[in-house]
Amino acid sequence: MFHLFNLSLRFNGFPMKEATAVLEKISFISDSGFENYVVEKKKEIVSYHIKNNTSYREFFEKVDFTRWEEVPIMTKKEFQKPLGQRLSNGFTSKNVYVNKTSGSSGDPFIFAKDKFCHALTWANIIHRFGWFDIDFNTSLQARFYGIPLDFIGNKKERLKDFLSNRYRFTIFDLSDAVLEKVLLKFRHKRFDYINGYTSSIVLFAKFLQQKNIILKEVCTSLKCCVVTSEMLFEDDKVLLETQFGVPVVNEYGASELDLIAFQNVAGEWQVNSETLFVEILDDNNTVLPNGKEGRIVITSLYNKAHPFIRYDIGDVGILDEKSTLKKPILKKLIGRTNDIAVLPSGKKSPGLTFYYVTKSIIQDDGNVKEFVIKQTKIDTFDIEYVSSVALSEIQIQQIEKAITTYLEKGLSFSFTRKEKLERSTSGKLKQFVSLVK
Numbered sequence: 019m020f021h022l023f024n025l026s027l028r029f030n031g032f033p034m035k036e037a038t039a040v041l042e043k044i045s046f047i048s049d050s051g052f053e054n055y056v057v058e059k060k061k062e063i064v065s066y067h068i069k070n071n072t073s074y075r076e077f078f079e080k081v082d083f084t085r086w087e088e089v090p091i092m093t094k095k096e097f098q099k100p101l102g103q104r105l106s107n108g109f110t111s112k113n114v115y116v117n118k119t120s121g122s123s124g125d126p127f128i129f130a131k132d133k134f135c136h137a138l139t140w141a142n143i144i145h146r147f148g149w150f151d152i153d154f155n156t157s158l159q160a161r162f163y164g165i166p167l168d169f170i171g172n173k174k175e176r177l178k179d180f181l182s183n184r185y186r187f188t189i190f191d192l193s194d195a196v197l198e199k200v201l202l203k204f205r206h207k208r209f210d211y212i213n214g215y216t217s218s219i220v221l222f223a224k225f226l227q228q229k230n231i232i233l234k235e236v237c238t239s240l241k242c243c244v245v246t247s248e249m250l251f252e253d254d255k256v257l258l259e260t261q262f263g264v265p266v267v268n269e270y271g272a273s274e275l276d277l278i279a280f281q282n283v284a285g286e287w288q289v290n291s292e293t294l295f296v297e298i299l300d301d302n303n304t305v306l307p308n309g310k311e312g313r314i315v316i317t318s319l320y321n322k323a324h325p326f327i328r329y330d331i332g333d334v335g336i337l338d339e340k341s342t343l344k345k346p347i348l349k350k351l352i353g354r355t356n357d358i359a360v361l362p363s364g365k366k367s368p369g370l371t372f373y374y375v376t377k378s379i380i381q382d383d384g385n386v387k388e389f390v391i392k393q394t395k396i397d398t399f400d401i402e403y404v405s406s407v408a409l410s411e412i413q414i415q416q417i418e419k420a421i422t423t424y425l426e427k428g429l430s431f432s433f434t435r436k437e438k439l440e441r442s443t444s445g446k447l448k449q450f451v452s453l454v455k
Contacts, residue, residue, distance in 0.1 A: 021155040026181040027140060032115075037137035041145065044292045052291075052344040059319040060295055064089055067325040071106040073099075074325040091303055091315060092329045097127040098387050101324075105130060109323040119274055126386070129274040132323035138293050139276045146280040150242045150267060152211050157241075159184035160204070162214025162222070164371060167423055185209070189218040190424050192366045197225040201236070208239040212262070216248035217358060221366065223254075223261040234263030244269050249351065270351055272331055275318055279348040289337070289346035293320050296346060297328070298337055309339040311352070359452055362397050363426050375420050388439050393452040398430045408435050 027034050047055050067074040068081060075081075077096060083089060097104065101111060115136040118128050131139070144154055151157075161184045165175045179186050185207060187200050200222060212219060226233060234240050243262050246269040258266045268287060270279040275294060282288045289296050297305055298312040306312040314333045318326040338347035359367045375391075389403035401417070403409070409417075418431050 022181050023154045023183065027137070031133050032137040032140065033134055034137050034141060037134060037141040038144075041138060041141045041292060047344070049342060049344050052342075056291075056295055056319075056343060060086060060317060063317065063319055063322075063325075064327055066322055067106060067327065070108070070322075071104075071325055073104045074106075074327070087303075087305075089328050091299075092325070092327060094127060094330075094332065095387070097129065101128045101130060104324055106323055106325075114323045117273055119272075126389075127274075129326075130324040131321050135293075135318070135321040135323070138320055142290060142293060143277050146277060147244070149280075149283050150211070150244075150265065152241065154182060157183065157210035158208060158239075160207075160209040160212045160214075161186040162189055162212065162218040164189050164215075184213075187214075189215060190367055190371055192218060192221045193364060194225060197222055201226070201229075201231070204233060204237040204240075207237070209237055210239055210241050212240070212243040214245070216245040216250050216254070219243065219245055219258065220254050221358070223258050226261040227257065231261070232263045233261060240264050242267055246271060270348065272316075275316055275326055275329070275331070278316065279351075286338075287348040287351075289341075289348050291344055291346055293318070295319060296337075298335065299330075308337045308341050309349070311336045311350070314351075359393055359425070359450070360396065360454060361426055362428060365426060367425055371424055375417065375424060389449070390439055391450050393450075393454055396454055397428060398432075400432050400434065402434045402436050402439055404436055404439060409433060 024034060044055070064078075064083070068078055069075075077092070078090060080088070101116065105111075105114070109130070109132060111130070114130040114132055116128065116130050119126050147154065159182070161179065163186060165186060165188070166172050175186070185203070187203070188196070240262065242265045243258060244267045245258070250266075250268050255266050255268070268279075268281045269277065270287070271277045277290050278294065278296065279287045279289045295317040297315045297317075298308075298310065299315050300306055300310075300312050311334060313330055314335045315328050315330050316326065317328055334352040335348055336350040336352075338349040341347045359371065361367065385405050385407055386409075387404040387406075389401060392400045392402070394400055399421070414431075414433055417433075421429060421431070
């Protein structure tokens with residue numbers, strides 16, 4: 019079998035063999051020895067960045083520490099400056115993996131991972147999906163994600179889809195007519211699994227429910243459905259499992275970090291303890307005991323190119339009381355919900371559609387700090403943003419053009435520059451909010 023996926027990763031300089039070997043070695047560490055592993059890796063990554071990263075050293079304001087609690091909490095505002103100023107010694111944009119966050123929290127930024135760290139991320143993802151008999155080289159994925167509509171960006175994603183053995187469905191229009199075509203594709207292709215944004219997949223399941231169709235009966239090769247990027251509520255999970263006829267797997271991740279938690283075969287939301295250290299903190303940055311609700315703060319144990327150390331990701335959650343250091347279980351995740359935009363034409367688009375719109379205003383100069391998009395009427399959107407310099411008329415026109423391209427014509431926009439944006443009681447900044455009932 020010609021393994022295009024593995025070959026593409028190696029071709030791009032990601033040392034998959036070495037990463038897979040390291041991940042396997044970590045998995046063999048005993049429960050009793052795991053604390054030493056975590057303590058050593060935490061100290062090692064902090065010391066590395068204090069020594070090799072000017073930006074982090076200035077942020078830390080110390081050259082040594084004796085207790086983990088002395089390590090300061092990082093937030094997204096620490097990354098609102100050009101990437102070149104945030105990279106560690108020896109790393110440039112040419113020898114690292116570079117990407118942009120989705121901006122779903124309203125705080126978009128460009129980030130980097132060294133290539134070994136990114137290889138570890140993929141090794142971890144491959145391992146987790148293997149729990150459900152999914153092989154990225156041979157298993158065909160039905161992908162419910164967005165895609166850039168510009169020529170180059172679109173072709174890049176289509177190439178990735180080819181190399182990753184996946185068929186992508188558009189999520190920018192999820193009307194019944196489009197979902198009918200999606201269903202037809204399931205009738206004719208032997209998909210092994212579904213992967214994509216929760217809200218988009220739930221809309222498909224509701225469509226199937228209306229037609230009284232079980233997807234597994236239409237596509238007998240289907241093994242599971244993996245939802246990501248948005249909250250999966252229990253009633254939606256029941257709907258998905260009923261209409262798809264296969265297990266529904268809940269994934270929680272962050273592009274700048276790694277896979278954070280992935281539902282195991284026992285139904286537990288197992289936290290990635292191999293490459294990340296996850297803490298739950300209160301408002302005073304005190305570590306909370308398992309079972310208590312607090313801010314999710316994460317340390318990337320292997321990223322030497324760019325520090326993510328005690329990084330407040332902007333979510334709130336609870337670790338299960340039965341969690342251990344080697345096998346933490348995420349009991350509950352609070353936040354990451356996205357509304358559906360219903361447009362004048364009747365088209366429905368998930369809130370994460372606006373991820374692709376934000377690409378128009380994300381720049382590496384860090385000008386736009388935060389933004390939210392509110393649908394106030396069925397054809398009216400208010401865009402509030404915080405920036406060093408006001409958006410120019412040309413930029414505003416570009417944003418309006420992007421929204422029109424991804425959604426539809428005839429929509430009205432207003433742009434308001436603010437000193438700060440209103441946040442929820444949990445401190446979460448929701449990128450898209452629909453006020454239309």
